[in-house]
Amino acid sequence: MNPLPIQSVLPELKEALLHHQCAVLVAEPGAGKTTQVPLALLDEPWLQGRKIVMLEPRRLAARSAARYMAQQRGEQVGETIGYRVKNDTRVGPKTRIEVITEGILTRMLQSDPALEGIGAVIFDEFHERSLHADVGLAFSKQSQSLLREDLRLLIMSATIEAEEVAAMLDDAPVLRSEGRSYPVETRYLEKQLEGRVETAVAKSIQHALQAHEGSMLVFLPGAAEIHRVESLLAPLQISQDVIVAPLYGNLSQEAQDLALTPCRHGQRKIVLATSIAETSLTVEGVTVVIDSGLMRVSRFSPRTGMTRLTTVPVSQASADQRRGRAGRLGPGVCYRLWTEQEHRHKPQAGTPEIREADLAPLALELAAWGVPDPAELVWLDPPPAPAYRQARELLVQLGALHESGGLTPHGKRLAELGLHPRLAHMVLQAVPLELGAMACELAVLLSERDILRAAKDRDADVRTRIEALWRADRAEQRGEIDFGLCRRIAAEAKVLQQSLGIRPSGKETAAASGLLLASAYPDRIAQRRSTGRFLLSSGRGAVLPELQLLSNEPYLVAVELDDVGSESRIYLAAPIAEDELLDAYQDQLIREQEVAWDAQTQSVKARERIRLGAIVIKEVPISSPDPDRRVAAFVQGLAQDSLDSLPWTRNARSLQQRVNFLHHVDKDWPDMSEVVLQDTLADWLAPHLYEVKNRNDLQRLPLTSILEEMLTWEQRRQLEEWAPTHIQVPSGSRIPVDYSEPVSPTLAVRLQEMFGLADTPRIAKGRVPLTIHLLSPASRPVQVTRDLASFWRNTYFEVKKDLKGRYPKHYWPDDPMTAVPTNRAKPRV
Structure with missing residues (x-):
C-alpha cells in the first residue's frame, strides 16, 4: 500500500507541537490527515500518556474515522481508539484517542474547564466553521491560556485561510501537505x-x-x-x-x-x-x-x-x-x-x-462558562451583536439569565441538558405537569428532520407527528410517515427520559402538545385574525400556506416558520386553548386599561385588556374608568378634529377674536388662535369635561365663561375698554367691531353716519386705529381707510359724485365736516 501524502509532513508537525502550544495543518482531501495524525501523535513526549480528543463536524465521520484507525491497529473500536457522539459512545479504560462530535467537546469543557487527562485537542475539517467548532476553539484557547499551558491545540483543514487562524492562535506555525489525487x-x-x-x-x-x-x-x-x-x-x-x-x-x-x-x-x-x-x-x-x-x-x-x-x-x-x-x-x-x-x-x-445561526445556545454556553460578554474570548469571527442581543433577550424570557446576563439556577439546569435552550426549558417546565416524558419526545422530534416525507403542502399539525411517534413500534415504514425515523426518535427520547429520571405518567395526550410547546416558544404564540392568518405574540404576522384543520384554531404555537415576505409561513404548529394560555402565563400576562376616543360613536370607550405580547386574549368594557384618563381620551378625540365641534356662540367667538387681537398688541394677553387653542385643549378645556360623556354633551358647556377663565381679573376688567364689541359713531348708531382679522380690526359703517368725525376711531387704549369700511346707502363698500381726515379732504368729493348719481335722494353735503351725520336718507330737520 502506498504511503499517504500526510506521512511526509508528520515529522515537521511533531517538531512544531514539541515547541509550540498550537499548530495549523492544511492538507488537501485524500492526504490522510484525519486517520494518520492522531495515531502519529500518540507517543509524543509532551502528551505524557494523556488522551487525544479529535473533533469531527458530523457523527457519521466520527464513527468512520474511529473504526478506520482501530482497524489500522488491529483493534476493535473502544480499545485504544474510541468515539463519542450523541446517544452513542464506544470508549474503554484503555482509550487514548477519542473521536467526538463538537457538542461533546463543549460539554466536556463545561464540566472540566482544565480538560484534565487530555493532552491535545484536534479540530478536524475546521474550514466548515460550525458554531460548535468556533465555540469549542474559543473555550479551549481560554482554558489553555488560564489553566493548561501544556494543552496542545491543532487545527486541521483542507481549505482555510490558515494565516488568520494562526494569528488567532498567537502566530502558531502553519504546515501544509499536498493531497494524493488524479486529474x-x-x-x-x-x-x-x-x-x-x-x-x-x-x-x-x-x-x-x-x-x-x-x-x-x-x-x-x-x-x-x-x-x-x-x-x-x-x-x-x-x-x-x-x-x-x-x-x-x-x-x-x-x-x-x-x-x-x-x-x-x-x-x-x-x-x-x-x-x-x-x-x-x-x-x-x-x-x-x-x-x-x-x-x-x-x-x-x-x-x-x-x-x-x-x-x-x-x-x-x-x-x-x-x-x-x-x-x-x-x-x-x-x-x-x-x-x-x-x-x-x-x-x-x-x-x-x-x-447566521440562532445564537441562543451560544449565549447560554457563554453564561455557563462564566463569560456573558463574548468580547472576553478570542474569536475568528465574533458573534454578530444584533443576533447575540436577541439571544440574550430570549434567555431572560425563559428565566435562564438575569437581566445582568448572569446564569440563573434554572439556566444552569438548561445548560446541563445539552438541548436547545427552548427545548430544555420545555422539558423542565413539563415535569411538574407530569408531562415530562412527552416533552422529551417533542424535544427530540423537533431536533430531527420532519418525519413526514412529503414536504409540499404537508399537514403542519405537531399532533400528527406525536401520534405517529407513539405508534411507530407497531407500524411499518410506508406512506408519507417515516416510521424508521420515528423509532429512532423514540429511542433517543427514552435515553433523555432515563437521564432525567422521567417516566410516562399516563396523562400524555397529543392535545397537550400546544401547552408544552408554548413554554419553548413564548414569542410564537399566535392568535387567529382570519381563516389561516395569525398574529404572533412577537407582533409579526403568520399564515398557514394551505387550508387545514389548524386554520381556524383560535390560538396556535408556531414552532417552525420561515422569514419571507410580510407574513411568515407556518410549517409546524400545535393548537393551545385560551384557558391554558391564561393559566400557563399568569406571570407574563399584561393587564391594561385602554381609555380611548371612539371616532365611530363619538364618545370615550373604556376597555380592560389581558395581553400576551402583541396579542389581546381578553377584552371587556369598563363602565366607570378613571376620570382623568377618560377626560384625557376625550381631549385626544377633540384634538383630532377641528374646534368647530365646540358650542361656539356669537359671544364666545367674539371673545376669542377680541382676546386674540389684544394678544397681537400685547403678548401678556393669552393667544386664542385656533392652532393654539387646539394644541392646549388639555389646559383650558379638560377641567370642564368631567361631566361630559359624549360629543352631544359638549353643547351644554358655557364656552364663553370657559374662555374668560384664561384671562386674569385685570384683563377681564380691561377687555371692554381695550377691545369694545361696538363703537358709537356720530349718527348715534352702535356699530359692531369685526375682530376676525386680529392684525386689523374693522368697522363697517355707512359713510353718511360718519359726517363730522375728523379722527379715525382707535382701540387698545388708542394704540390701534380701526380700519373703516365706508359703505354706500345700500351697504356696499365704497372706500377703505384708516385715516378719516385725509378721506374727507382728498377723496370724499370724488366718491360724492358717484354716490349722488346713484342715490340722488340721499343727503350729500359739500362740507362733510360740518354736515349732520345721519343713519337715514336725509337728516331730520
Whole structure:
C-alpha cells in the first residue's frame, strides 16, 4: 500500500507541537490527515500518556474515522481508539484517542474547564466553521491560556485561510501537505439549468452509467431530494450490479455502512449524499462525481427571531472539495449542473455558521462558562451583536439569565441538558405537569428532520407527528410517515427520559402538545385574525400556506416558520386553548386599561385588556374608568378634529377674536388662535369635561365663561375698554367691531353716519386705529381707510359724485365736516 501524502509532513508537525502550544495543518482531501495524525501523535513526549480528543463536524465521520484507525491497529473500536457522539459512545479504560462530535467537546469543557487527562485537542475539517467548532476553539484557547499551558491545540483543514487562524492562535506555525489525487475532468452545463434539480441529476446519472466505469458520488442538498432521485431511478432498469445507496446524517448505521463499504468485484455503486460526503468520509471506488451545486443551511433572522432551513448554492471551495472525490483512485470526471459562468459568480468560501445561526445556545454556553460578554474570548469571527442581543433577550424570557446576563439556577439546569435552550426549558417546565416524558419526545422530534416525507403542502399539525411517534413500534415504514425515523426518535427520547429520571405518567395526550410547546416558544404564540392568518405574540404576522384543520384554531404555537415576505409561513404548529394560555402565563400576562376616543360613536370607550405580547386574549368594557384618563381620551378625540365641534356662540367667538387681537398688541394677553387653542385643549378645556360623556354633551358647556377663565381679573376688567364689541359713531348708531382679522380690526359703517368725525376711531387704549369700511346707502363698500381726515379732504368729493348719481335722494353735503351725520336718507330737520 502506498504511503499517504500526510506521512511526509508528520515529522515537521511533531517538531512544531514539541515547541509550540498550537499548530495549523492544511492538507488537501485524500492526504490522510484525519486517520494518520492522531495515531502519529500518540507517543509524543509532551502528551505524557494523556488522551487525544479529535473533533469531527458530523457523527457519521466520527464513527468512520474511529473504526478506520482501530482497524489500522488491529483493534476493535473502544480499545485504544474510541468515539463519542450523541446517544452513542464506544470508549474503554484503555482509550487514548477519542473521536467526538463538537457538542461533546463543549460539554466536556463545561464540566472540566482544565480538560484534565487530555493532552491535545484536534479540530478536524475546521474550514466548515460550525458554531460548535468556533465555540469549542474559543473555550479551549481560554482554558489553555488560564489553566493548561501544556494543552496542545491543532487545527486541521483542507481549505482555510490558515494565516488568520494562526494569528488567532498567537502566530502558531502553519504546515501544509499536498493531497494524493488524479486529474479530474470538469464538465459544466452549456446553459442554465431549468426545471427540478432532481430530474437533471437522474438524467446525468443515467448518462454517466453508460459513459464511465466505477462508482458514482452524487451530491444533493438534503434527504428529501435524495429520496426523490431514488424514485426517479427506480423505473430506469438499472443493472442489478448497480447499488443505489443514500448517505445522510440521520440514516441508520446499517444504511450508512452500505454507502461506505467497498463494492464486491463487478459491482458499481451510486451514492446519493448530502454535503456530509464532502470531507472526512471516503466512499470507496468513486470515479464519477455529479454535483447539484446546492446545499441546505440554517439561517437565523435577528429581525424576526426565526431560523429556517434554506437551500443555497455551494461555494467554490465546497465545489472543489466535491470534485476532488472523483480523483482519489485514478482519473475521474465531475459533472457540475451549472454553467461555467455561474461558477465564476459563486462565493469563494462558505459563510461561518456563527454569522447566521440562532445564537441562543451560544449565549447560554457563554453564561455557563462564566463569560456573558463574548468580547472576553478570542474569536475568528465574533458573534454578530444584533443576533447575540436577541439571544440574550430570549434567555431572560425563559428565566435562564438575569437581566445582568448572569446564569440563573434554572439556566444552569438548561445548560446541563445539552438541548436547545427552548427545548430544555420545555422539558423542565413539563415535569411538574407530569408531562415530562412527552416533552422529551417533542424535544427530540423537533431536533430531527420532519418525519413526514412529503414536504409540499404537508399537514403542519405537531399532533400528527406525536401520534405517529407513539405508534411507530407497531407500524411499518410506508406512506408519507417515516416510521424508521420515528423509532429512532423514540429511542433517543427514552435515553433523555432515563437521564432525567422521567417516566410516562399516563396523562400524555397529543392535545397537550400546544401547552408544552408554548413554554419553548413564548414569542410564537399566535392568535387567529382570519381563516389561516395569525398574529404572533412577537407582533409579526403568520399564515398557514394551505387550508387545514389548524386554520381556524383560535390560538396556535408556531414552532417552525420561515422569514419571507410580510407574513411568515407556518410549517409546524400545535393548537393551545385560551384557558391554558391564561393559566400557563399568569406571570407574563399584561393587564391594561385602554381609555380611548371612539371616532365611530363619538364618545370615550373604556376597555380592560389581558395581553400576551402583541396579542389581546381578553377584552371587556369598563363602565366607570378613571376620570382623568377618560377626560384625557376625550381631549385626544377633540384634538383630532377641528374646534368647530365646540358650542361656539356669537359671544364666545367674539371673545376669542377680541382676546386674540389684544394678544397681537400685547403678548401678556393669552393667544386664542385656533392652532393654539387646539394644541392646549388639555389646559383650558379638560377641567370642564368631567361631566361630559359624549360629543352631544359638549353643547351644554358655557364656552364663553370657559374662555374668560384664561384671562386674569385685570384683563377681564380691561377687555371692554381695550377691545369694545361696538363703537358709537356720530349718527348715534352702535356699530359692531369685526375682530376676525386680529392684525386689523374693522368697522363697517355707512359713510353718511360718519359726517363730522375728523379722527379715525382707535382701540387698545388708542394704540390701534380701526380700519373703516365706508359703505354706500345700500351697504356696499365704497372706500377703505384708516385715516378719516385725509378721506374727507382728498377723496370724499370724488366718491360724492358717484354716490349722488346713484342715490340722488340721499343727503350729500359739500362740507362733510360740518354736515349732520345721519343713519337715514336725509337728516331730520
